[in-house]
Amino acid sequence: MFKIGLIINPLAGLGGTVALKGSDGMAEQARALGAEPRALQRSSLALAELVALKDHVRIYTVAGDMGETVCRTLGLPFEICYRPGNPTTAGDTHQAVPLLVQRGIDLLLFAGGDGTARDICAEVPEHLCVLGIPAGVKIHSGVYGVTPAGTGRLLARLVRGEPVSLMAAEVMDIDEAAFREGRVRARRYGEMLIPGELSYVQAVKVAGKESAELVLTDIADDIIERMDDDTWYIMGSGTTVAAVMERLGLENTLLGVDLVYRKRLVVSDLDARSLYDQIRDKQCKLVITLIGGQGHIFGRGNQQLSPEVIKAVGRDNIWLLATKAKLNSLHGRPLRVDTNDPGLDRELGGLMRVITGYHDEVLVRVANPEDEAE
CATH class of the missing domain: 3.40.50 (Rossmann fold)
Known part of the structure; x- marks a missing residue:
């Protein structure tokens, strides 16, 4: 049985379609401009690759839209380990990660952008493999799959027991406020261990000139x-x-x-x-x-x-x-x-x-x- 920890940032990517250059602290403004959440839909695209393998996986996740909703919709076996507040915040991610790790998970799967990757990186142990579903506005970090479906295919390979190399990948993020003013201030927040498959995992910081x-x-x-x-x-x-x-x-x-x-x-x-x-x-x-x-x-x-x-x-x-x-x-x-x-x-x-x-x-x-x- 392959044990997967799952955390979804339901607000990830909310500011992208309305040109807010990110979603950090901008959820209400994004919604007022007509933005619609996309993290759950993109997470579903990735996790759909596991439906045929559901007898071989067990997912430990967070209640509601931080994981439960997608698992329930796809019929994947899951167990709730944490119940977030309403609305959800980065603090919920920080609290949930250690609880999922305690369940002996083989991999921590998460959906979001660079802000979410930062939150995960701050809590996850160095030895644990992680993999990101790209759902945010800012995705400069090298811990995400090239697409949601690509992330799912790589995850399916792991579940099937196919040999996959591991590598350390950087977690990067930029100052959104400065970015909205046309200035790029990037910072490296650490590294996380990921499946090192170049065909499926994106390069670090390749989206855009900056x-x-x-x-x-x-x-x-x-x-x-x-x-x-x-x-x-x-x-x-x-x-x-x-x-x-x-x-x-x-x-x-x-x-x-x-x-x-x-x-x-x-x-x-x-x-x-x-x-x-x-x-x-x-x-x-x-x-x-x-x-x-x-x-x-x-x-x-x-x-x-x-x-x-x-x-x-x-x-x-x-x-x-x-x-x-x-x-x-x-x-x-x-x-x-x-x-x-x-x-x-x-x-x-x-x-x-x-x-x-x-x-x-x-x-x-x-x-x-x-x-x-x-």
Whole structure:
């Protein structure tokens, strides 16, 4: 029997359709503007995936719209562990989590947005796996499924006992008041353990320009922390690498290749020959990104990174950067390499680490079609 804790924030997402940029403390105003709750409907989409598995699950939840209503409607087996006030508040979530944990649940499922994730994160033990149903206005955190149905499918895999890896994901939230005034103030509130399935779980902070900036900052901070004073860094083209240069306070050639040593810019916009002459006898790291939608690492807009340069650096010294949104845009396709050296292309094949955030990496396959067919 797979034991699931369930908490639904029935007010989550209420302010979205009426352009309130969030629902925190805005429920009455949202309703006055004609907003309708959607958290229960989105929770139903996720939990519907468990109906066929109901003999194998037991749900421990909260009375009323914080969980009971959806379970009762779908005919899922449940037990009420907490009765909230009316209207419900964040305090109800804080009180309910420990009571559900006491029941020995295998996973805590919750519906809401970043505010709800913050409330859950404040109470849940580090060892417990959680999974969020996206129902809020602000969903920058990496603890939510890409869709309600996707969340449900991943949950069904867990119930069926299929092997699923685990990973730590960040809980992020922004200041709604500042956001409504056009200013983005983001803060990291911690991490929670989630099923680490990239096809089902969304990337951290990928919705909107301000979110992309946040995740690029995370990636840049990770790279800068890794840098040492004995290594030369070849900085490739693209906005992801540009974010690292910006964080270092260095000028950047967006569509070119720069060379950095001891966190100082040495040479800008190098061509292939000049770059090779600069690094052939040095300890180097190559910092690059991939092309979104295509997945090319080499051979598309960065021909300055010639086969000679790549061989001089070595495969193990390539730092590949990408947001999870960019990886998701590949829809499971492998990364591609087109160095104009077929032998090198094959050597670059296989699993490669991709830095996707601060202390956050995933393994992605590098393979060209011609090599896959062999």
